[in-house]
Amino acid sequence: MSNGAFRIPDPRNEPVLSYAPGTPERAALKARLAELSSREIEIPLVIGGREVRTGRIAEVRVPHRHGQRLARFHQAGPAEVQAAIEAALEARKTWSAMPPHDRAAVLLKAADLLAGPWRQTLNAATMLGQSKTPYQAEIDSACEIIDFWRWNPHFMERMHHDQPVSPPGQWNRTEYRALEGFVFAVTPFNFTSIAANLPTAPALMGNTVVWKPASSAIYSAWHVMKVLEAAGLPPGVINFVPGPGRAVGDPALGSADLAGLHFTGSTGVFQQMWRTIGENLPRYHGYPRIVGETGGKDFVFVHPSADVDASATALVRGAFEYQGQKCSAASRAYVPESLWPQLRERLLGMVAEIKMGEVEDFTTFMGAVIDRGAFDSIRKHIGVARASSQAKILAGGGCDDSKGFFVEPTVIETVNPHFKLMEEEIFGPVLTVYVYADIRLDEALELCSTTSPYGLTGAIFARDRDAVADLTRRLADTAGNFYVNDKPTGAVVGQQPFGGARASGTNDKAGSIANLYRWVSIRSIKETFDPAVRFEYPYMRER
Numbered sequence: 454m455s456n457g458a459f460r461i462p463d464p465r466n467e468p469v470l471s472y473a474p475g476t477p478e479r480a481a482l483k484a485r486l487a488e489l490s491s492r493e494i495e496i497p498l499v500i501g502g503r504e505v506r507t508g509r510i511a512e513v514r515v516p517h518r519h520g521q522r523l524a525r526f527h528q529a530g531p532a533e534v535q536a537a538i539e540a541a542l543e544a545r546k547t548w549s550a551m552p553p554h555d556r557a558a559v560l561l562k563a564a565d566l567l568a569g570p571w572r573q574t575l576n577a578a579t580m581l582g583q584s585k586t587p588y589q590a591e592i593d594s595a596c597e598i599i600d601f602w603r604w605n606p607h608f609m610e611r612m613h614h615d616q617p618v619s620p621p622g623q624w625n626r627t628e629y630r631a632l633e634g635f636v637f638a639v640t641p642f643n644f645t646s647i648a649a650n651l652p653t654a655p656a657l658m659g660n661t662v663v664w665k666p667a668s669s670a671i672y673s674a675w676h677v678m679k680v681l682e683a684a685g686l687p688p689g690v691i692n693f694v695p696g697p698g699r700a701v702g703d704p705a706l707g708s709a710d711l712a713g714l715h716f717t718g719s720t721g722v723f724q725q726m727w728r729t730i731g732e733n734l735p736r737y738h739g740y741p742r743i744v745g746e747t748g749g750k751d752f753v754f755v756h757p758s759a760d761v762d763a764s765a766t767a768l769v770r771g772a773f774e775y776q777g778q779k780c781s782a783a784s785r786a787y788v789p790e791s792l793w794p795q796l797r798e799r800l801l802g803m804v805a806e807i808k809m810g811e812v813e814d815f816t817t818f819m820g821a822v823i824d825r826g827a828f829d830s831i832r833k834h835i836g837v838a839r840a841s842s843q844a845k846i847l848a849g850g851g852c853d854d855s856k857g858f859f860v861e862p863t864v865i866e867t868v869n870p871h872f873k874l875m876e877e878e879i880f881g882p883v884l885t886v887y888v889y890a891d892i893r894l895d896e897a898l899e900l901c902s903t904t905s906p907y908g909l910t911g912a913i914f915a916r917d918r919d920a921v922a923d924l925t926r927r928l929a930d931t932a933g934n935f936y937v938n939d940k941p942t943g944a945v946v947g948q949q950p951f952g953g954a955r956a957s958g959t960n961d962k963a964g965s966i967a968n969l970y971r972w973v974s975i976r977s978i979k980e981t982f983d984p985a986v987r988f989e990y991p992y993m994r995e996r
């Protein structure tokens with residue numbers, strides 16, 4: 454493998470299109486939505502570049518109109534996983550040896566295709582398959598993927614430029630080799646961009662990948678695969694193996710050739726996979742790299758000096774955009790009693806204006822939650838609040854699954870800072886607020902820091918600079934992505950590298966050089982130009 458000599462085009466963030474009335478992108482997106490919605494497709498596995506049909510079929514339905522089937526997809530089992538591993542190992546022989554700029558070119562071209570002719574296909578697929586509004590689709594399935602595919606090549610170039618010193622007579626080199634084996638990428642339903650990044654970041658570094666997308670996001674994942682193929686990704690570099698978690702996960706994690714796991718999803722699944730890897734350790738050729746970004750119980754902490762309108766807006770956007778199904782979503786808030794009457798009025802006023810419905814209606818702010826399982830789990834959590842004397846539902850609380858999986862934006866106030874809904878990830882449009890006495894600010898900060906096991910995102914609102922500095926320091930371990938006077942969602946590649954610690958993951962920051970370092974096995978090469986030809990050292994001489 455050669456590090457090559459090349460210069461990657463300077464990355465820039467893809468502009469977010471507005472989709473305002475009269476814009477060409479709005480017309481193009483509507484047309485694509487109509488086209489995709491009008492026909493059902495069949496989705497195969499892709500192993501070694503070949504489509505594979507297993508006949509073990511599952512369905513993709515539109516979450517906001519579950520009577521509509523979008524696709525039927527074939528599911529992998531152990532035999533197909535084994536075939537995918539073999540295809541990955543075969544492809545590794547040429548892909549890992551390919552000059553890095555050639556590998557980068559595939560992603561750069563895919564980014565251009567997505568910024569251009571493929572943009573509305575992937576946006577429409579994400580809207581239909583995952584119930585995202587045009588804006589939520591645009592920031593995810595267009596801009597964030599394009600950013601990953603432009604910034605990661607730039608980070609790879611920076612990495613390759615990091616070389617050791619060479620004293621006279623020597624040349625020391627650092628070679629950034631691919632891991633030996635295959636990388637298993639396992640992706641969640643809620644971000645098409647994460648589905649695109651988890652297999653492609655290791656692939657960029659020369660690895661070959663077995664990719665298991667989430668069953669509830671197969672439709673957009675399939676289109677990601679098609680963009681990559683259109684960009685010239687060679688067969689076998691990324692193998693697409695949808696299927697039930699364990700049916701795909703167990704044989705992949707049990708393979709002696711497992712070199713890495715690139716996971717995003719829930720904390721429980723990640724911990725189970727880590728345990729399995731630990732148990733399988735004796736059979737692996739090496740120590741698999743484990744990168745996992747998982748759940749959150751993300752907070753907004755409002756200081757008595759905060760701007761009320763800005764705090765309320767951040768709570769609404771942070772808690773309810775994409776139906777609260779972001780790992781970064783604001784799901785607990787700490788508000789001082791001095792501001793609560795005003796803040797509650799602003800918050801509930803905005804919530805009352807939220808329109809929820811079919812996302813093809815461009816006036817909606819929220820769509821449906823992903824599936825029956827999510828709907829039932831969120832409804833159960835709301836039921837806990839309804840049944841408790843320690844909590845009061847201030848807005849929303851309604852759930853309706855007659856046509857789609859709709860859950861109203863829900864605001865709950867609790868007098869118990871350890872109420873279940875202040876501690877557990879719900880992954881739905883539910884915000885729980887704890888009102889603290891202004892004079893007990895210190896205690897409230899301590900609660901904020903220690904209440905949940907997670908450490909993903911958090912936001913503080915304050916105008917007083919001393920307070921900003923103090924809260925930033927005191928909440929240092931609470932969030933891998935920390936926001937001052939902004940909502941805790943919406944990280945941008947190249948601007949706010951994303952990831953959390955504590956139970957939220959390994960914090961390897963997707964879309965950053967830190968993440969790419971996890972997908973290389975460094976070789977140090979020392980070349981001596983004038984090698985020693987006698988074994989004695991000068992101190993051994995008599996004179």
Ligand SMILES: NC(=O)c1ccc[n+]([C@@H]2O[C@H](COP(=O)([O-])OP(=O)(O)OC[C@H]3O[C@@H](n4cnc5c(N)ncnc54)[C@H](O)[C@@H]3O)[C@@H](O)[C@H]2O)c1
Pocket residue numbers: 639640641642643644647665666667668696697698699701702703717718719720722723725726746747748749779780781878880909951952953957958
């Ligand atoms: N921290 C982050 O960056 C981040 C980003 C997005 C989502 N998330 C988290 O993801 C969760 C929501 O996504 P989800 O519902 O898709 O998560 P999930 O854990 O249910 O599923 C994630 C993936 O793991 C697969 N899976 C499940 N069991 C498996 C097994 N035994 N072996 C192999 N694969 C298995 C699933 O099929 C899916 O592809 C939330 O907890 C959210 O906070 C975190």
Ligand SMILES: N[C@@H](CCC=O)C(=O)O
Pocket residue numbers: 643644778779780781941942943944945951
């Ligand atoms: N990176 C996204 C969250 C990804 C998790 O779901 C954000 O910053 O809102």
